Every structure is written in C-alpha cells, then in structure tokens.
Amino acid sequence: MRYADALHHSDSVRPVLEIAVQDVKGARIAQQAGADRIELCSALGPTGGLTPSFGAIRLCAEAAPQLGVQVLIRSRGGDFVYDDDDKAMQLADVRPALEAGASGLVVGGLDANGSVDIRFARLLIETAHEEAERLGRSDIDMTFHRAFDVVNDRRKALETLISLGYTRILTSGGAPSAPEGVNALAELTDWAAGRIEIMAGGGLRPQDFSAVSATGVDALHLSAKHVVKSAGGPGGGGVDAMIERTDERIVREAVRVLHGIPMP
Incomplete structure (x- = not known):
C-alpha cells in the first residue's frame, strides 16, 4: 500500500505515544505529561541507545507505574551483527531487567546477510518468557528495534518476527527518518494486518504526527530530548560535556497534537 492510499484507509484510532527516556526525571515527565508508554535506555545520542542500569530501570518503573517501562537490551553501539560475547551479554541482561520492573524488552540482531538473526531472536524471546514466568508474570512485551531498518527484506523480516511472537517493530520504514519513510510504513502496516504492532520512530517531531499517523501505524x-551543557573536566567527558534530558515542553506538545487539543 502506498502512502497516498493509506490516507484513505486510516481510521480514527489514535496511535500510542511512546517517549524514549534516559533517567527517572524523563520517566516522570512522560507520565505527568500524558504519554502512553516509555522506552528506557542510556547513551541515546552518542550510540543510539544502550542497556540502562538496574537502578535506572527500578526507579523509572516506580516513577511511571501507569506507563510501564520498555527496556532496551543492547550491549554496544555500532552495527547489529553480534558475536557470541555480545549475545551472551544481552541474554544475561534479560533477567535483571525484568527483576528491576521492566514491562517489556526492546531487542534485535541481524545475521551477516542482513536478515533477522532467527536463532538469537528466538533465544531472546524464550529467555524473556522463561524469566517472566519465574517472576509470576505473563504480560511481557517484546519489541524488535531499528535493526529492522537495515534488513535486506522487510516483508520477510516482518513475517519472521510475527512467527516468533514479537509484540511490535520499531521502524522508520528503512528511511533516515520516519517522515521520510511514510510509503514503507504504510506498506508495513498493510502487510502486518494487525498481527504485530508497527511503531514509527526516528526523527519524529510533533509536527510530523499527522502525516505519519496517516500510514496506519x-x-x-x-x-523529545534537549541537550544541556555540563561541566565535565578530566574523566567527566571533557570541558564541553553535554547531557541529554527529556524536554517536558516537547512531550506536552506531542500529547496535545496527538489528542487534537487546541492551543491554550
């Protein structure tokens, strides 16, 4: 389905709003501003996101109990083709993330040919469900992250993740940003046909919501972050160190736009 066609097929159900946060302040802002869900990671700007600490997960789960915390499991920056040590680290992070209060995990990995690493993807979801069962839980979400945007065959990857039981896919449609990937996003939602959630992400701003929502995601x-300068010094990131913070104004604007609330 092309984007122009999707405009005529979209319905009135609004998309869920997920905010990527990096600390407890961000989680608190997202809940108070009216977001629906959060993803927690660390080092988002420099690396694209890494696994947060046990303490960060626990505190964010406590600060935003209405939203739950989707926790990124990613051991390093760079490409998504992982060796055995990378995979072992990520699998080892599943249990503590769930013990700390994660309501879902955000994972991914590819093989050398650019396809979903099926064995690793299966190990991740099986490990998550086993650990959830041990904790007496049955409601763990599994999101496949933007490794999806560099697969060699999006439809094949989509069907693979559906067959493995994943909850959703985070994607820009393979484009540099979600607004640039609207045709592919419309195509993905058409292919998914409700069997797996499609979540648009990558370079999104509130002013892009209307066009991207029209794809049916x-x-x-x-x-929703801004960057503030911090005194670094030796061992602290240098004299011009920067800190990423969740911007409450952007989150509130995103909620306002998504809900169609008029400007005050």
Whole structure:
C-alpha cells in the first residue's frame, strides 16, 4: 500500500505515544505529561541507545507505574551483527531487567546477510518468557528495534518476527527518518494486518504526527530530548560535556497534537 492510499484507509484510532527516556526525571515527565508508554535506555545520542542500569530501570518503573517501562537490551553501539560475547551479554541482561520492573524488552540482531538473526531472536524471546514466568508474570512485551531498518527484506523480516511472537517493530520504514519513510510504513502496516504492532520512530517531531499517523501505524516513538551543557573536566567527558534530558515542553506538545487539543 502506498502512502497516498493509506490516507484513505486510516481510521480514527489514535496511535500510542511512546517517549524514549534516559533517567527517572524523563520517566516522570512522560507520565505527568500524558504519554502512553516509555522506552528506557542510556547513551541515546552518542550510540543510539544502550542497556540502562538496574537502578535506572527500578526507579523509572516506580516513577511511571501507569506507563510501564520498555527496556532496551543492547550491549554496544555500532552495527547489529553480534558475536557470541555480545549475545551472551544481552541474554544475561534479560533477567535483571525484568527483576528491576521492566514491562517489556526492546531487542534485535541481524545475521551477516542482513536478515533477522532467527536463532538469537528466538533465544531472546524464550529467555524473556522463561524469566517472566519465574517472576509470576505473563504480560511481557517484546519489541524488535531499528535493526529492522537495515534488513535486506522487510516483508520477510516482518513475517519472521510475527512467527516468533514479537509484540511490535520499531521502524522508520528503512528511511533516515520516519517522515521520510511514510510509503514503507504504510506498506508495513498493510502487510502486518494487525498481527504485530508497527511503531514509527526516528526523527519524529510533533509536527510530523499527522502525516505519519496517516500510514496506519499503531504507535509513534520519539525521544523529545534537549541537550544541556555540563561541566565535565578530566574523566567527566571533557570541558564541553553535554547531557541529554527529556524536554517536558516537547512531550506536552506531542500529547496535545496527538489528542487534537487546541492551543491554550
């Protein structure tokens, strides 16, 4: 389905709003501003996101109990083709993330040919469900992250993740940003046909919501962050160190736009 066709097929159900946060302040802002869900990671700007600490997960789960915390499991920056040590680290992070209060995990990995690493993807979801069962839980979400945007065959990857039981896919449609990937996003939602959630993310701003929502995606994902200068010094990131913070104004604007609330 092309984007122009999707405009005529979209319905009135609004997408879920997910905010990527990096600390407890961000989680608190997202809940108070009216977001629907959060993803928690660390080092978002420099690396694209890494696994947060046990303490960060626990505190964010406590600060935003209405939203739950989707926790990124990613051991390093760079490409998504992982060796055995990378995979072992990520699998080892599943249990503590769930013990700390994660309501879902955000994972991914590819093989050397650019396809979903099926064995690793299966190990991740099986490990998550086993650990959830051990904790007496049965409601763990599994999101496949933007490794999806560099697969060699999006439809094949989509069907693979559906067959493995994943909850959703975070994607820009393979484009540099979600607004640039609207045709592919419309195509993905058409192919998914409700069997897996499609969440648009990557370079999203509130002003892009209307066009991207028209593709029929189930959710919108944005970092809503701003950067502040910090005194670094030796061992602290240098004299011009920068800190990423969740911007409450952007989150509130995103909620306002998504809900169609008029400007005050």
